Amino acid sequence: xxxxxxxxxxxxxxxxxxxxxxxxxxxxxxxxxxxxxxxxxxxxxxxxxxxxxxxxxxxxxxxxxxxxxxxxxxxxxxxxxxxxxxxxxxxxxxxxxxxxxxxxxxxxxxxxxxxx
Amino acid sequence: xxxxxxxxxxxxxxxxxxxxxxxxxxxxxxxxxxxxxxxxxxxxxxxxxxxxxxxxxxxxxxxxxxxxxxxxxxxxxxxxxxxxxxxxxxxxxxxxxxxxxxxxxxxxxxxxxxx
Numbered sequence: 716x717x718x719x720x721x722x723x724x725x726x727x728x729x730x731x732x733x734x735x736x737x738x739x740x741x742x743x744x745x746x747x748x749x750x751x752x753x754x755x756x757x758x759x760x761x762x763x764x765x766x767x768x769x770x771x772x773x774x775x776x777x778x779x780x781x782x783x784x785x786x787x788x789x790x791x792x793x794x795x796x797x798x799x800x801x802x803x804x805x806x807x808x809x810x811x812x813x814x815x816x817x818x819x820x821x822x823x824x825x826x827x828x829x830x831x
Numbered sequence: 832x833x834x835x836x837x838x839x840x841x842x843x844x845x846x847x848x849x850x851x852x853x854x855x856x857x858x859x860x861x862x863x864x865x866x867x868x869x870x871x872x873x874x875x876x877x878x879x880x881x882x883x884x885x886x887x888x889x890x891x892x893x894x895x896x897x898x899x900x901x902x903x904x905x906x907x908x909x910x911x912x913x914x915x916x917x918x919x920x921x922x923x924x925x926x927x928x929x930x931x932x933x934x935x936x937x938x939x940x941x942x943x944x945x946x
Contacts, residue, residue, distance in 0.1 A: 748933050758921055760874075760937035767933075806873065810933060817862045817927030817935040821873045 717742040719809050721822035728797045729830050736792045736825050738807030746812030749790045755803040797829045833858045837924050837938030844945050851910045852941045854924030859904040861927045868921040880907040914945045
């Protein structure tokens with residue numbers, strides 16, 4: 716079984732600044748995927764970014780990037796040029812490869828507030 | 832992109848009653864899942880909805896309490912039975928499409944309050 720830990724229950728940042736959300740995980744799998752999901756007050760879970768464990772290059776999606784440290788089992792999310800619309804709960808999630816299609820293990824979540 | 836419709840979006844129910852939540856996708860999916868998100872907490876997987884057969888439940892969840900159906904590739908229901916206030920949560924449907932079996936997409940969730 717795998718576990719995902721987000722040690723920051725809440726974070727805040729000023730608009731246009733950069734913030735980093737932390738995530739660590741534990742697994743014995745070699746083939747897996749990591750995700751960051753955003754959940755605004757509307758409750759909709761939105762995929763922000765994904766990382767394949769076999770890729771050394773860190774994933775980037777516009778203002779969102781990750782720092783994937785496989786040996787340390789760390790997967791942090793950096794949000795650059797923060798916007799008010801980034802205010803949401805952010806979840807780190809783990810997916811084992813093989814036959815675990817779509818079966819995610821989530822961290823506890825980090826509430827991010829972007830201040831004007 | 833596909834549309835995942837979840838109904839109802841919210842409901843307030845009396846204890847002891849049951850509520851059925853529907854999840855409809857506008858294209859065929861490989862897998863369908865149901866998650867529970869208790870107030871202020873993370874998502875916990877309830878079960879995998881299997882087409883035409885019994886759902887596969889995670890530890891701590893049982894069929895009598897959370898019966899699930901999946902009659903075809905695009906539709907599933909979750910029933911929360913004999914509800915108590917502890918069942919007050921957000922329930923989310925999640926799907927995986929054939930084209931990308933390593934990405935999960937979510938419905939908008941059902942906010943259930945049991946009084």
